[in-house]
Amino acid sequence: MAASPTPPAWNRETDPFVELISAEAITRRVAELGARITADYAELGAGEDVVVLGVLKGSVIFMADLVRHIALPLTLDFIGVASYGDATVSSGVVQITQDLTRPIEHKHVLVVEDIVDTGHTVHYLMENLATRKPASIKLCSLLHKPERAERQVHIDYLGFTIPNKFVVGYGLDVAQRYRNLPFIGHVAQP
Ligand code: IMP
Numbered sequence: 365m366a367a368s369p370t371p372p373a374w375n376r377e378t379d380p381f382v383e384l385i386s387a388e389a390i391t392r393r394v395a396e397l398g399a400r401i402t403a404d405y406a407e408l409g410a411g412e413d414v415v416v417l418g419v420l421k422g423s424v425i426f427m428a429d430l431v432r433h434i435a436l437p438l439t440l441d442f443i444g445v446a447s448y449g450d451a452t453v454s455s456g457v458v459q460i461t462q463d464l465t466r467p468i469e470h471k472h473v474l475v476v477e478d479i480v481d482t483g484h485t486v487h488y489l490m491e492n493l494a495t496r497k498p499a500s501i502k503l504c505s506l507l508h509k510p511e512r513a514e515r516q517v518h519i520d521y522l523g524f525t526i527p528n529k530f531v532v533g534y535g536l537d538v539a540q541r542y543r544n545l546p547f548i549g550h551v552a553q554p
Contacts, residue, residue, distance in 0.1 A: 381532055381542070381549035385524055390506075390534055390548065393523050394426070397504065398433020401474065401521060405436055408472060412499070413437045415471045419489065420444040420462060422478030425535035425543065426506045426523075430476060441465055447485045456514070458488035473498040478535050479507040483515030490517075507531065507548070524548075 405414055416434070418427040420442050431438065444462030473493060480486050486503060493501055504521035511528040526548075532538050533545030542549075 379542075380552045381545075382552050383547050383549050384526065384529070384531060385534075385548040387534075387546040390523070390546075391429070394429045395433050397521050397523060398430055398435075401430075401504070402433070402435045405434075405472065405474075408436070412472060413439055415439050415441055415466075415468055415473050415498075416476060417464070417468075417473055417493075418442045418476045419478070419485070421543070422535045422537065423476045423506070426478060427476045430504070439466075441468075443489070445485055445489060456482070456484040458485050460492070468493065468496050468498045470497070470499050473501045475501065475503045477503065477505040479509065479531070480505045480517050480519060481509050481512050483513050483517040486517045487515040506534070507536075 408414070414434075414436055416427065416431055416438050418424060418440065421444075427440075431440065441464045442462065443460065443464055446459050446461045447457070475486075475489065475493065477486055486505070490501065490503065502520040503518065505519050506523040508519060508522055508525050509528055510525060529550035530538065531548050531550050532542035533548045535543050536548065537543045538551060
């Protein structure tokens, strides 16, 4: 039976976004971040594996690419968080919707986020994770919008600083769509 063609999930010509960071630029930056992380954690002793902890769902594509550039023993886990408010106005109220599958006590945790916007989500998450007594905890975020900061957040590994625009692609969504764009775009005004 002939396979029917799959319609593309997005169309560069007609969909309402403008490319901000190309797929090639993302690939280069992710490789750089992976190399830095590898070098920084290289001194860990035997049995001191890194837990790479992805924040669902936005970090999934970034995390999948990043871990293939980290040349160290590591395990993966995920945490789901919901930030109340609409897509563009964060209320600062954050809730865990899906917890880790394993304890992180005495583990070296690298949290992987898609974007630090107001900073409320990451601030809450880092405080929550710290109470679980990891050996260390660091943050890697693909994007940072400093103009929107309401909380001071230290980002150990940052992909790109971006202007105050709502962005989609490479894991980031608007109303759950466009996570599968291979580049990062901002939503154009109609
Ligand atoms: P916060 O404002 O730093 O707490 O960010 C909360 C969450 O809002 C992020 O983890 C993203 O999932 C989402 N978010 C913030 N800015 C954008 C954006 O420009 N595009 C898509 N999602 C965003």
